[in-house]
Amino acid sequence: MAAAGSGEGAQPLRPPQLRGIDGKGTFTHTSLAVRLPSIVKELAERLRLNAPGVPSGVIDELRRLADRIAADEPLAELKAPFNSDYNQHLRSAVAADAAAAATEEATAAAVLGGTKGEHGSALARGSWLSLPWWLTEHWAYRCILEIVRPRCGDDFDPFQWHKKEATDHALGALRADLPTIAASGKDLAPLIVRSLWGNRADLSLTAGVVTAEHHSATDAVLLHDDCAAAAPLLASARSVVWVLDNCGLELLVDLAVVARLLARGTSVALHCKPDPVFVSDVMPKDIPLAIEALRGCCKEGAAAAATLESAMAAGPGAAQLSVLAHDYYVSPAEGIDMPSDVRALYAASDMVVVKGDANYRRVTGDRHWSALASMAGQVAPWAPAPLLLLRTLKSGTLAGLTEAELSAGEALGPDWRVSGKCGVIQLVAAPRSE
Numbered sequence: 001m002a003a004a005g006s007g008e009g010a011q012p013l014r015p016p017q018l019r020g021i022d023g024k025g026t027f028t029h030t031s032l033a034v035r036l037p038s039i040v041k042e043l044a045e046r047l048r049l050n051a052p053g054v055p056s057g058v059i060d061e062l063r064r065l066a067d068r069i070a071a072d073e074p075l076a077e078l079k080a081p082f083n084s085d086y087n088q089h090l091r092s093a094v095a096a097d098a099a100a101a102a103t104e105e106a107t108a109a110a111v112l113g114g115t116k117g118e119h120g121s122a123l124a125r126g127s128w129l130s131l132p133w134w135l136t137e138h139w140a141y142r143c144i145l146e147i148v149r150p151r152c153g154d155d156f157d158p159f160q161w162h163k164k165e166a167t168d169h170a171l172g173a174l175r176a177d178l179p180t181i182a183a184s185g186k187d188l189a190p191l192i193v194r195s196l197w198g199n200r201a202d203l204s205l206t207a208g209v210v211t212a213e214h215h216s217a218t219d220a221v222l223l224h225d226d227c228a229a230a231a232p233l234l235a236s237a238r239s240v241v242w243v244l245d246n247c248g249l250e251l252l253v254d255l256a257v258v259a260r261l262l263a264r265g266t267s268v269a270l271h272c273k274p275d276p277v278f279v280s281d282v283m284p285k286d287i288p289l290a291i292e293a294l295r296g297c298c299k300e301g302a303a304a305a306a307t308l309e310s311a312m313a314a315g316p317g318a319a320q321l322s323v324l325a326h327d328y329y330v331s332p333a334e335g336i337d338m339p340s341d342v343r344a345l346y347a348a349s350d351m352v353v354v355k356g357d358a359n360y361r362r363v364t365g366d367r368h369w370s371a372l373a374s375m376a377g378q379v380a381p382w383a384p385a386p387l388l389l390l391r392t393l394k395s396g397t398l399a400g401l402t403e404a405e406l407s408a409g410e411a412l413g414p415d416w417r418v419s420g421k422c423g424v425i426q427l428v429a430a431p432r433s434e
């Protein structure tokens with residue numbers, strides 16, 4: 001087990017983070033070597049076709065970025081002032097890997113009589129595949145911003161066409177869902193389950209191509225279900241932080257569910273990304289657009305939109321809706337290292353709903369936990385409030401399962417952890433520290 005990344009000495013030991021060099025054939029390797037370059041290439045192509053105002057130099061640079069990732073080049077420090085905080089993450093990771101590589105090399109040399117340790121020398125590369133995936137994936141989106149912002153403007157969202165398309169595609173499924181969501185009663189379990197499966201419809205899984213394939217949950221497998229404990233806790237919550245994930249069906253369903261919470265008197269703070277990342281992740285400007293889509297969808301959508309808007313304007317004493325975009329959510333920081341202001345907001349709420357795969361990876365630190373590791377005891381004992389993790393499995397990190405759940409997952413075939421077919425509803429209720 002490796003020591004905690006940037007944490008202080010008192011932190012418990014944690015397993016290593018996922019990396020492309022975990023091996024050919026691993027999802028992490030394929031995701032970095034193939035999928036990420038295709039996301040960037042697809043973006044370049046979309047901008048060429050959809051955004052005539054985007055200079056051709058931007059398109060060319062995006063293509064070159066895709067090639068650099070595919071060629072597993074070493075990461076270079078970012079240059080734009082808005083990216084300056086990120087370089088510290090890179091420097092720490094490179095320094096930690098250089099130290100680990102030196103140890104591995106020495107061990108391999110001693111054990112193998114002078115032969116170099118392959119993993120050790122790979123670790124020392126400081127490249128897309130060798131550095132922690134959690135860092136390199138964020139890095140790719142910072143590089144994209146560094147290419148587009150100077151020439152397209154600070155507010156330019158290169159994924160705006162993806163997001164619009166995902167929203168348009170979602171309307172049919174949404175129309176079918178909204179009456180059920182609007183008619184939900186005291187038991188919030190069905191709303192929790194609906195919000196979970198909204199996370200299947202995600203664009204980075206399909207490398208930026210919008211499909212309707214994941215809009216239905218009929219073939220989905222709920223591997224771990226803490227609804228029985230989570231639903232009453234959510235029902236009694238006075239204030240909830242809701243960490244959003246993707247635009248499209250997921251955001252639309254989540255807003256409809258949030259409208260139900262507001263109608264019950266629960267205040268909700270929506271937390272989202274300040275910058276465009278992971279293709280379709282929600283930024284503040286996407287929320288009014290989603291509310292408009294809800295309004296135009298059907299009468300239940302219009303009612304939800306009205307509830308959301310009046311809660312945004314509500315004063316003290318009424319259920320309020322607020323939106324916060326925080327840099328934490330676009331940084332490669334792990335949950336254990338969350339900034340103190342985010343920690344305080346979590347601690348002041350009765351529950352934090354954490355949506356999706358990437359936000360789950362942040363909670364686990366994107367580490368190689370045993371799937372049987374205890375969420376509250378080992379993975380996230382630092383949680384300042386009960387966390388409700390609603391995640392479809394689209395990447396390797398996983399914890400908090402029972403032996404039976406692990407066997408059930410394994411019985412589904414080799415890609416059960418990454419295919420988006422399985423979901424988990426996990427309540428992480430570590431003892432509160434007050």
Ligand SMILES: O=P(O)(O)OC[C@@]1(O)O[C@H](CO)[C@@H](O)[C@@H]1O
Binds near residue numbers: 245278356357
């Ligand atoms: O957070 P989401 O939208 O659920 O999923 C995002 C994500 O799954 O997309 C890729 C899919 O494998 C991963 O890099 C990343 O974690």
